[in-house]
Amino acid sequence: MKKIKFYLLPFLLLFIFMTLTACGVNTKKNTWQKIEESKTITIGYEADFAPLTSKQESGKPEGFNIALAEAIFASYNIKIDWKPLDWSAKEKALKEGEVDLIWGPYTANKTREKTILFSQPYHTGNLVLLVPKEAEIYNIGDMHNQAVGGQKASAAYDLFSDYPQILKNIVKENLMFLYNQPSDAIAALQTGKIQAALLDKDYTKTYLRNHQLEGLYNMLDTPYPQVEYAVAARKNDTELMDKVNQGLQVLQHSSEFSKLSKQWFLS
Structure with missing residues (x-):
């Protein structure tokens, strides 16, 4: 009888361990x-x-x-x-x-x-191309060999990359000049480092109004899918x-x- 109990001991310990482990898993909070x-x-x-x-x-x-x-x-x-x-x-x-x-x-x-x-x-949301009013850019076709900027890791950059036939294939160096913030892209546009910025329409309208820039820039609609x-x-x-x-x-x-x-x- 003692021999049987001795042989059963490892199985009993294993059962206790598995029970405690299962309890631990079940009580873990999400x-x-x-x-x-x-x-x-x-x-x-x-x-x-x-x-x-x-x-x-x-x-x-x-x-x-x-x-x-x-x-x-x-x-x-x-x-x-x-x-x-x-x-x-x-x-x-x-x-x-x-x-x-x-x-x-x-x-x-x-x-x-x-x-x-x-x-x-x-x-x-919708993407727009922000351009200076004095620039001779009236539609996307006018962006041939022009520099476009935008925010890194943004929806604008994703769509620019996913739909190269819209803008990427015709702009300068076939790339988007990237900035940490969308406002940095607008600052680059103001200083002439880029000729246009691809941005969210709601953001752009708000930024232009808040900084009294509405009379200086045009927002051009783009054929990119809605965001x-x-x-x-x-x-x-x-x-x-x-x-x-x-x-x-x-x-x-x-x-x-x-x-x-x-x-x-x-x-």
Whole structure:
């Protein structure tokens, strides 16, 4: 009898170990559960993309995206810790856990969707070509051998690369001169380093008005597809993204969404 008990001991220990391990796995909290417990979420954003997102002189963020997120997470009684991001390193910040979400002017594509979870789109944008009024550029065809600039890691750069027949194949060096911020591209345009900037239309309209430049530049429409902006999370944070999508759906079916759109977007 003692011999039988002795032989059974290793199996008993293995059973106990597996049970404890399984319990450990089951009790591990996901991102949403941690957020619910701490009542705080960290969201990364682009500090230079009004009217969607921008950083005030006081350091506080503002914009359409900011207002949307604040409304959604207030309904869950959760406070947002906003973190401005280096836009060319936003994916790294998400992957390494510096932020729980990216709620900047971010777009989904096939490459990103392999490693990133995106929400339903919450806003669509259009790309325009910003040119000085005195320049003899009236349409995209006039951009032959002219220098075009834009923001690195932006939707504008993605579409410029994905649809080379529209602009890339005819511009100077067949490339886009890249800048850290969209405002840097406009500054380069002002000093003559480039002849045009490919930018989001809402951003461009807001920038020109805020800097009293409307009379000096033309915005040319482009045939690029519309840009669909979405919220980004880590691939396994499905419960968190469910909460984001639920919040967006509630807002979009209420008068609040229309009110925020009218508040932030110029007609």
